[in-house]
Each structure stands twice: as C-alpha cells, then as structure tokens.
Amino acid sequence: MKILFVGSNPGNASPDCSAFHPTSRSRIVLDSWLKDLDVEAAYINVYDQKTENNKPLSIRQIKESIPSLRNKISLHRSHKIVAVGVAASKALELTGVVEFLSIPHPSGRTRSYNDKNFTEQTVKTLISFIKGYNINTGV
Numbered sequence: 833m834k835i836l837f838v839g840s841n842p843g844n845a846s847p848d849c850s851a852f853h854p855t856s857r858s859r860i861v862l863d864s865w866l867k868d869l870d871v872e873a874a875y876i877n878v879y880d881q882k883t884e885n886n887k888p889l890s891i892r893q894i895k896e897s898i899p900s901l902r903n904k905i906s907l908h909r910s911h912k913i914v915a916v917g918v919a920a921s922k923a924l925e926l927t928g929v930v931e932f933l934s935i936p937h938p939s940g941r942t943r944s945y946n947d948k949n950f951t952e953q954t955v956k957t958l959i960s961f962i963k964g965y966n967i968n969t970g971v
Contacts (some may be wrong), residue, residue: 834872835962836899836910837862839937840889840919841879851877858916861938862878865955871962878923889919895926902927912962933961 842849843856852859852875859875866873878895879889889897901923905913913929915921917937924932935954936944944950 833870833912834874834908834910835866836905836908836913837873837875837916837919838905838913838924838932839877839916840923841874841877842882843939844882844886846882849880849882851875851880852916852954858938858969861918865958869959874908874910875900876908878920891922894919894923898922905929914958914961925951933958 837852839851839858842853843858846853846856846870851863854860862873878901879893880900883889905927913932914925915924915932915934921932921934935958938945945954
C-alpha cells in the first residue's frame with residue numbers, strides 16, 4: 833500500500849528542498865511510526881522552497897501552489913493521503929481532495945507531542961487510517 837504524506841514546505845534545517853528529507857526530525861518521526869507497517873511512504877510538499885525563519889505559508893503561497901500540488905498527487909497514485917500540518921490540510925482542501933487524514937506536524941514546534949498520550953493517539957489514528965479502519969469505531 834502506498835501512503836502519500838503531504839507537508840507544507842521544507843524546513844530551514846533541511847539540507848535541501850526535498851520533501852521530508854530523510855535526515856529531518858519530522859521524517860525520522862514519521863518513519864518510526866510506520867516501521868511495523870507494510871507500506872510504501874512517499875513524501876511531497878505543497879511549496880518546494882524554504883521560507884524565511886520557517887514562516888508558515890501564506891494563503892497566497894498555498895493557492896499559487898495548487899496546480900503543482902495536484903500534479904504531484906496524480907503522479908504518486910497513492911492509496912491514502914496524509915496531510916501533515918495545517919497548511920497541508922488547507923492545500924488539500926483547496927485541491928478538492930476529499931478523503932485524507934490530517935495530523936499535526938511532528939516538529940519540535942508542535943508542543944502537543946510532548947504529551948505521550950497525544951502522540952500515542954495520533955499514531956493510533958494514523959495506523960487505523962492506513963489500515964482502512966473506521967477511525968471513530970475501530971471497525
């Protein structure tokens with residue numbers, strides 16, 4: 833099963849402008865959550881450039897990126913799509929993608945992940961989504 837993770841844009845700490853560079857903290861966290869699953873993960877960004885001081889994408893930047901994002905999504909032909917962060921969720925909504933899971937970005941800025949229960953629930957929700965279970969009922 834192929835899972836497409838959509839992020840907003842590369843972080844300034846990333847060595848290049850690739851989506852979720854393998855050495856980035858976010859990629860390491862996501863990969864650790866997927867380690868026991870039989871999935872092929874692919875990673876793309878809404879916007880392929882770093883922003884000054886990791887500033888969140890503006891609505892204008894998101895809207896200007898929609899044609900490119902649609903193209904990237906169609907090229908990946910994934911079974912499931914996961915929006916990582918608010919900007920990615922907004923972008924997917926604007927592209928017309930109906931079914932996707934939205935999770936908070938696993939960066940150091942997302943303080944919610946300091947709560948072990950929050951992290952466990954996020955991982956559980958992600959796994960349920962990937963396996964095709966109803967997130968609300970577990971069936």
